[in-house]
């Protein structure tokens with residue numbers, strides 16, 4: 001998906017069309033793709049919510065909306081810090097950006113729910129994952145203030161998926177070994193081919 005976007009930009013340059021000021025101001029970062037080893041790192045807690053953190057959050061939203069995706073963990077743009085951005089608003093609805101700094105699951109419900117999940121780091125692959133239906137998550141906001149949210153539905157799934165990223169866990173770790181091996185192999189092969197192509 002990212003390469004397609006880069007490809008479009010290249011075409012624009014060839015066509016000598018100036019990018020709009022809006023696009024120029026955006027800081028869309030490269031998203032790490034499976035099997036990038038950094039996706040397996042455990043991210044470090046944010047000690048202080050400062051200007052650097054806020055800039056990273058801005059970049060994360062730009063990257064997430066550009067992809068497009070509904071959730072992103074900082075490690076997916078190569079920053080091993082415990083920061084998550086989420087926006088569950090539908091295409092035709094107003095944006096609802098949510099930031100979770102140092103998010104931590106406090107409680108998880110016994111009842112489970114199955115959702116189809118996808119991941120910007122594993123493009124175009126979707127699989128059903130079973131997780132607790134409800135979770136309580138504590139976190140800091142962009143002012144460093146403490147909050148707690150009781151999440152259900154899509155927010156519960158999304159928060160668990162993104163918090164997994166902060167611990168180096170991917171959603172494919174929750175599916176059968178057979179399916180995981182198959183998708184891991186496919187992405188390893190694609191990365192090898194891409195590396196070969198780049199070396200030429």
Ligand code: ZN
Nearest residue numbers: 118119120121
């Ligand atoms: Zn993901």
